[in-house]
Amino acid sequence: MRLSALYRYPLKSARAQALQSSPLDLLGLSGDRRWMLVERDNGRFLTQRAYPQMSQLSAACANDGGLVLDAPGRASLQVPVPEGDSNLRGVLIWRDTLRVPDAGDEAAQWLSEFIGKDVRLVHVPEQRTRFLPNGYGLNSDRVAFADGFPLLLIGQASLDDLVQRVGRPLEMLRFRPNLVVEGASAFAEDGWKRIRIGEMEFRVLKPCERCILTTIDPQTGERSADREPLATLKTYRQKEGDVLFGQNLVADGSGVLEVGMAVAVLE
Incomplete structure (x- = not known):
């Protein structure tokens, strides 16, 4: 497995910046x-x-x-x-x-x-900065203006699975991840508790609950009339009323991440 993409969003809900490398600190990717x-x-x-x-x-x-x-x-x-x-x-x-x-x-x-x-x-x-949502992480964990957690990870195979079900191409940026991992099976990230990317370790805390934002084309800003991909996600990724796609993480320590780094599951 390897880290295949890095994205940050300096302004909440504005366009993504694709990165080849990024320092990582208490609040996630530098500037995110x-x-x-x-x-x-x-x-x-x-x-x-x-x-x-x-x-x-x-x-x-x-x-x-x-x-x-x-x-x-x-x-x-x-x-x-x-x-x-x-x-x-x-x-x-x-x-x-x-x-x-x-x-x-x-x-x-x-x-x-x-x-x-x-x-x-x-x-x-x-x-x-803010504490994480109640019941998650440590007292020392913090988040800036992200919805609840400093980092979001999605497996490329998970998106590929969704694309096959929807029947048309979908951009990863609809889901606004920070980290994209290649080489795992679809939704393998659901079972991870701790991972290592390069020399850095991360705790996997909670699945990400998805909303209507996923139906907005990140290139045009237009909302899909058929409510895809949210409509399809609801058919097989809904649990207790929440539609889940991707995993929220926190880093233990600081360092630098680079696209291409090896990813290992520790727990």
């Missing part, structure tokens, strides 16, 4: 989901579930830790990391409420014009 869009008035987070146009929004990590925004028909904008705690904004992501730095008016205006709604851009420094 450290930024988020929220409604200006109430701080509630935005995703493609309600705003599929976010699939056309590119956000790249700058060398200084800032963000470079691009979107069709718009000039790119470079956003620096907010300094200090002078401009904190209360935000809500699922059940978590936290106060994080606001990235300023210029970024808010640029993004509001693109989204068509008054939004603010926020950033999460490491000292303001």
Whole structure:
């Protein structure tokens, strides 16, 4: 087995960045989901579930830790990391409420014009990150703006199995993984508890529950009229009302991951 792809999402629910290598820290891949869009008035987070146009929004990590925004028909904008705690904004992501730095008016205006709604851009420094969902992981585990866990792994064979059932090609990026593994059987990852990639070890904590976002074409932002692949997943990957595809992980320690690294199941 080997690591066949690495993806990060600097801005939650915006386009993916494909990587050949990446440092890995307490919060997952370096720079992954450290930024988020929220409604200006109430701080509630935005995703493609309600705003599929976010699939056309590119956000790249700058060398200084800032963000470079691009979107069709718009000039790119470079956003620096907010300094200090002078401009904190209360935000809500699922059940978590936290106060994080606001990235300023210029970024808010640029993004509001693109989204068509008054939004603010926020950033999460490491000292303001969240605990994992109750009952999972250790007290030392943290997550930035990902839904619940720092890393998502999917086996390539699992997607291949789904494609065969749906009867048409499907992009892996519909499922927004960080790590893709080749060489295992379909859904082998469901049985893993601990794995090693290169020299790094990971705990496999929980299957990933899938939603309507999987029906959005990551290239066009269009939602499939037949609700695929979610409709097919429901026929054979539903458990207690949840549709499961992929596994949530946390890393033990820090290091660097590279595409091509060997993957071993430890438990």
